[in-house]
Amino acid sequence: MENTSPFLAMQRVEGQIKALLRGVDADVLEPAEKKAVAALRRLAVDTRLDIRDYELSETREEQLKCAAAAKKRLVRLDKAILAVGPAFGPADVAQLSAQLEQISDRIV
Numbered sequence: 001m002e003n004t005s006p007f008l009a010m011q012r013v014e015g016q017i018k019a020l021l022r023g024v025d026a027d028v029l030e031p032a033e034k035k036a037v038a039a040l041r042r043l044a045v046d047t048r049l050d051i052r053d054y055e056l057s058e059t060r061e062e063q064l065k066c067a068a069a070a071k072k073r074l075v076r077l078d079k080a081i082l083a084v085g086p087a088f089g090p091a092d093v094a095q096l097s098a099q100l101e102q103i104s105d106r107i108v
Contacts, residue, residue, distance in 0.1 A: 006070075006106045010051045013099050014044045016092075017081070024087045033087070040080045047073040054107060067108040074104045 004012075021041065026034060050070040057063035078100050085093040 005055060006103050007048070007051045007055050009099065009103050009106075010048045013096060013103070014048050016096065016099075017041075017044045020088050020092055029087075033084070036080065036083050037087070040077075040084050043073065043077045043080050047077045051103070051107070064108060070107055071104055074100050074107075 017040065021037060024037060026037070029037065047070065050066065050073045054063060054066035054070045057066050078097055081088070081093055081096050081100075088096075
């Protein structure tokens with residue numbers, strides 16, 4: 001993952017999140033848990049789009065603005081993963097958190 005762009009790395013993380021969520025049975029979740037899962041899905045997509053905007057920025061000012069937005073969204077995504085963590089397991093949560101931290105470190 002070190003030699004890939006932040007966008008490609010985030011695409012992989014998003015795919016991992018989606019794969020983990022496919023294994024979660026929504027019928028047995030409580031309403032609050034269902035809401036957390038839906039929020040996690042949206043945050044993963046929004047984070048990927050923020051990172052795409054960062055990489056496609058044409059000016060330094062625009063890049064810095066997009067970097068700040070992407071970093072904030074990465075923090076929110078990490079918190080959402082921790083909230084849904086019991087459905088994933090501690091190893092998956094730790095791996096996803098580490099990947100998000102690596103992505104954040106590579107953004108400006």
